[in-house]
Amino acid sequence: MPEPYIRIALPEDDQELTLLDKATWSTLHAVVPEPQPPYDPFFGDRHTPEDTLVAELGGRVVGYVLLGFPTPLAANAHVRQIQGLAVHDDARGKGVGRALIRAAVEQARARGARRITLRVLGHNTPARRLYESEGFVVEGVLPEEFLLRGKYADDVFMGRSL
DSSP states (O other): OOOOEEEEOOGGGHHHHHHHHHHHOOTTTOOSOOOOSSOOOSOSSSOOGGGEEEEEETTEEEEEEEEEOSSSOGGGTTEEEEEEEEEOGGGTTTTHHHHHHHHHHHHHHHTTOSEEEEEEETTOHHHHHHHHHTTOEEEEEEEEEEEETTEEEEEEEEEEEO
């Protein structure tokens, strides 16, 4: 099986990433409403191509991870946060998510971070297992923080040192 190729996103990836976001939307991991046409651009004020790592298999974009700051505070600038991770259904089980997480950890380290954190829904067991296998630990839980299609979901904070 070929290894996923991970790279920093380019501005011209916007449309493909927008469509990937739509294709992978699920209440398993999303707290925002399902994307509807006309779709907003993927890149904007909150996330730029430089903040986004893209996974390719066979020359096709099959996943991404967004790496940002948890707050705009200077006192928190030593921390990076995974603010989104998506893998296309037909690329699952091929090491794409793991490769993206490892690349995000390395990118955070290269940018001078001392810690990396993320938030994941409590019912997203596959993602939680993957993060734990990459050294992330649960650092806090906000019980029933989100109401998603009539069901309450915990917001789980995870992190690790770099």
